[in-house]
Amino acid sequence: MKSKLFAVLLLAGSSLFAAPAVVVGVGIGAPPPARVAVVPVAPGPGYAWVGGYWYPAGGRWAWRGGYWGRPAFAGARWYGPRYFGGRYYRGYWRR
Numbered sequence: 001m002k003s004k005l006f007a008v009l010l011l012a013g014s015s016l017f018a019a020p021a022v023v024v025g026v027g028i029g030a031p032p033p034a035r036v037a038v039v040p041v042a043p044g045p046g047y048a049w050v051g052g053y054w055y056p057a058g059g060r061w062a063w064r065g066g067y068w069g070r071p072a073f074a075g076a077r078w079y080g081p082r083y084f085g086g087r088y089y090r091g092y093w094r095r
Contacts, residue, residue, distance in 0.1 A: 031061045031083055043068050053081045056088055 031054035039049055052066040071078070072093035081091040 028056060028059055028061065031088075035063060037066055039066065040068075046070060048076075048078055050078050050091070051080055053091065054083075055081060055090075 034054070035052055037052060042049070047068040048071050050067055050069050053064055054061045055064055056062075073095075075095055076093040077095070079092055079094055082089050
């Protein structure tokens with residue numbers, strides 16, 4: 001009986017020293033619609049077009065215009081960034 005009482009007091013007493021968790025989230029909402037642009041001619045063979053996209057910058061959305069870039073590795077394909085479920089996911093190269 002004494003050991004059970006000691007365990008309850010230990011648990012109750014340790015919770016007094018636990019710091020309360022306060023989480024504040026600040027969202028900037030969904031990005032504006034994508035802009036329409038004309039894709040220029042590729043600068044040479046082996047380049048891939050990376051379309052323009054909105055990305056969070058500070059407390060607002062900023063536009064990154066499309067550009068021609070070299071794939072990160074052979075056979076790579078660009079998957080553009082997306083906004084889903086209230087979260088922003090960066091773009092990436094994938095096989």
